[in-house]
Amino acid sequence: MIDFDGVSKRYGRKQRPALDDVTLTITDGEFAFLVGASGSGKSTMLRLVLCEERPSQGRITVAGREVTSMRRRQVPGLRRDIGMVFQDFRLLPEKSVYDNVAYVMHVLGHPRRVIRRAVTESLELVGLTGMAKRMPHELSGGEQQRVAIARAVVKNPTLLLADEPTGNLDPTTSLEIVSLLDDIHGRGTTVLMATHDDEIVNQLRKRVIELADGAVVRDQARGVYGRGRR
Amino acid sequence: MRPLFLLGEAWTGLRRSASMAISIMIVTAVSLLFFGVGLLAQRQVETAKGYWYDKVEVSIFLCIKNSSEPSCGRQAATQEQIDRIGADLELMRPVVKEVTFESQDEAYQRFKEQFTNPAFQDTPKEAIPAAYRVKLADPKDYDTMYTAFSGAPGVSSVKDIRAILEPLFRVMDVLRNVAWALAGLMLVCTVLLTSTTIRQVAFSRRRETGIKRVVGASKAAIQLPFMLETVLAVLVGAGLAVLGLWAMVRYGVTQLAARFQDFRWIDMPDVWAVAPWTVLLGLVVGVVVSWVALVRHVRV
Numbered sequence: 031m032i033d034f035d036g037v038s039k040r041y042g043r044k045q046r047p048a049l050d051d052v053t054l055t056i057t058d059g060e061f062a063f064l065v066g067a068s069g070s071g072k073s074t075m076l077r078l079v080l081c082e083e084r085p086s087q088g089r090i091t092v093a094g095r096e097v098t099s100m101r102r103r104q105v106p107g108l109r110r111d112i113g114m115v116f117q118d119f120r121l122l123p124e125k126s127v128y129d130n131v132a133y134v135m136h137v138l139g140h141p142r143r144v145i146r147r148a149v150t151e152s153l154e155l156v157g158l159t160g161m162a163k164r165m166p167h168e169l170s171g172g173e174q175q176r177v178a179i180a181r182a183v184v185k186n187p188t189l190l191l192a193d194e195p196t197g198n199l200d201p202t203t204s205l206e207i208v209s210l211l212d213d214i215h216g217r218g219t220t221v222l223m224a225t226h227d228d229e230i231v232n233q234l235r236k237r238v239i240e241l242a243d244g245a246v247v248r249d250q251a252r253g254v255y256g257r258g259r260r
Numbered sequence: 261m262r263p264l265f266l267l268g269e270a271w272t273g274l275r276r277s278a279s280m281a282i283s284i285m286i287v288t289a290v291s292l293l294f295f296g297v298g299l300l301a302q303r304q305v306e307t308a309k310g311y312w313y314d315k316v317e318v319s320i321f322l323c324i325k326n327s328s329e330p331s332c333g334r335q336a337a338t339q340e341q342i343d344r345i346g347a348d349l350e351l352m353r354p355v356v357k358e359v360t361f362e363s364q365d366e367a368y369q370r371f372k373e374q375f376t377n378p379a380f381q382d383t384p385k386e387a388i389p390a391a392y393r394v395k396l397a398d399p400k401d402y403d404t405m406y407t408a409f410s411g412a413p414g415v416s417s418v419k420d421i422r423a424i425l426e427p428l429f430r431v432m433d434v435l436r437n438v439a440w441a442l443a444g445l446m447l448v449c450t451v452l453l454t455s456t457t458i459r460q461v462a463f464s465r466r467r468e469t470g471i472k473r474v475v476g477a478s479k480a481a482i483q484l485p486f487m488l489e490t491v492l493a494v495l496v497g498a499g500l501a502v503l504g505l506w507a508m509v510r511y512g513v514t515q516l517a518a519r520f521q522d523f524r525w526i527d528m529p530d531v532w533a534v535a536p537w538t539v540l541l542g543l544v545v546g547v548v549v550s551w552v553a554l555v556r557h558v559r560v
Binding site for chain 2: 080103105106108110111112114120122133134136137139141142185
């Protein structure tokens with residue numbers, strides 16, 4: 031699903047690269063945690079997968095597409111295959127829960143009938159049935175993040191990227207959110223989640239890729255947050 | 261993106277940025293109004309020109325009794341003098357294209373028809389001179405005619421009717437140039453304001469734009485709502501400009517035309533003739549400026 035081959039990313043004329051010669055593969059249907067301190071390169075890696083940035087060096091393949099040399103007009107096609115969840119939810123405050131999720135489908139030009147069905151299914155998946163008419167400010171942080179996840183999966187992506195999705199949530203809610211992501215993974219979606227949260231990483235025991243100063247320092251199947259480093 | 265959703269997005273955008281949209285409408289309306297005034301001034305010149313240039317004539321007015329001109333000697337032109345002038349005019353073909361003799365009776369009759377104002381009612385027939393109305397092959401040959409007949413025995417004066425229109429044409433030329441200069445200045449304001457507005461609106465909607473980009477919306481899906489909002493605002497501005505032109509002609513020019521009937525004035529059909537060009541200019545400016553601003557300020 032994701033293939034990094036000797037990828038480096040340098041911003042401007044900075045001496046230290048944000049990513050330094052990273053080579054790794056995440057296969058179809060895998061769930062992987064991306065861990066590391068702030069500034070270790072986690073977000074840069076996600077941005078490269080989403081083609082928000084281009085690598086300074088190396089080759090990236092996502093969902094069978096060569097991203098490195100991808101033309102600008104082909105980028106939206108790649109992104110339609112990817113769902114993205116952010117730490118700060120990024121909901122549209124003046125739209126209801128239903129409209130926030132439906133917005134993606136409208137933007138992508140789906141017919142109203144398809145949108146209605148997909149949004150209903152998506153809200154059901156994240157456990158927000160009955161909250162469709164609520165406004166974002168009427169929801170708790172966990173519920174808002176569920177809406178954001180529903181919005182990310184409504185278009186049925188093959189890959190789900192999550193950038194610190196539990197960063198603004200309490201431990202109990204964080205676990206609920208991660209188990210929701212695990213459910214989505216169970217349906218066949220590849221999940222790559224950047225996180226600082228040791229508790230959830232330790233609890234789920236999935237693959238852990240640890241970055242430090244832009245380099246992969248640990249890549250461990252069924253790993254934990256801070257132990258077992260090579 | 262479905263058209264209905266696109267329109268909905270544009271409408272919501274316009275409502276949320278109403279003050280910015282209104283400012284674009286007003287500046288566009290003023291700039292296009294000046295542009296339209298320039299076009300109408302040009303049409304006024306053409307309208308008046310078209311009428312008179314077809315009928316241009318050098319009028320050779322003959323002496324009446326008590327004429328003060330030295331060539332008349334306070335005597336009316338004699339039949340011999342009138343015949344002589346007619347013969348001279350015939351000799352000047354093909355410079356002279358057509359000659360019509362207007363007798364004193366005919367001239368008096370025409371005078372009474374044209375000047376219905378009571379102040380002219382008591383004008384005696386003797387005060388209205390007979391004349392040779394001359395159509396020239398080339399209106400520019402007026403000077404030749406003037407030199408040939410001015411001061412000739414029996415000739416009171418030689419006049420070019422175009423000279424009467426020259427002041428009007430000069431005023432219209434100035435009006436057109438000033439209007440177009442102001443239109444140009446206001447268009448610069450429109451361009452800068454539209455560009456700044458799009459930049460501000462794009463900033464205020466960076467979350468929507470960001471979501472669209474991340475979910476894989478096409479460039480058109482991201483940029484079209486912004487462009488549509490600008491075009492709608494510009495169209496309303498253009499509509500206001502056309503309304504302004506209509507009001508100017510309806511309540512201004514029509515009044516002038518009623519008072520000064522020496523030549524034809526522009527009318528409603530002229531407004532409808534310049535309206536499409538006015539709207540088109542607004543549209544082109546709106547589309548081009550918003551496109552350039554979107555390329556610069558909205559990341560896709």
